[in-house]
Amino acid sequence: GAGVSQSPSNKVTEKGKDVELRCDPISGHTALYWYRQSLGQGLEFLIYFQGNSAPDKSGLPSDRFSAERTGGSVSTLTIQRTQQEDSAVYLCASRGLGRNEQFFGPGTRLTVL
């Protein structure tokens, strides 16, 4: 595809449920990032995948959050036992090898009731 795509665009869930958010990066991009945009915290880094290297998970806020990247392409961010403070827009970005620019997807708006 032409850009980074994310699904679903909107997700409403009940407190305590698990959710999975999907990101399809730009074809050929080796680096993939997850960020979270919320009113109280602004834009925060969550996790970073680079090729076959171990991911940088330093931004994950708790052990309820995890992410994987299968085959060096599609990534899934999983939030277990969702809490109301998890409500935010979750953004995915990808970057080509040796390039500076990260290209962002449209985001998934998560609402936890």
Added chain:
Amino acid sequence: GDSVTQMEGPVTLSEEAFLTINCTYTATGYPSLFWYVQYPGEGLQLLLKATKADDKGSNKGFEATYRKETTSFHLEKGSVQVSDSAVYFCALRVNAGGTSYGKLTFGQGTILTVHP
């Protein structure tokens, strides 16, 4: 750790006014600096970038100069338009030596509204 501080908003201007949005940073290593823009209802887009000291990034009439001595990357535009109304984010990426190479660290964002 790395951090970015942006001028607080919101900023409200009349069309054709001069715009400055201040941005200062603290970083380990040698950061690349970016301005991203988020138009209403849209995703984040890269507006401009600078990868080393004294570089000037420019795009769509916007400019920002990487000032290492003042650790700043202020965004400027000489004559704003209604279509520039958006949220602007200053960001940095550490290029080497940092523990989280590759991630972007963002400022809190500045809402700009331009009136006709």
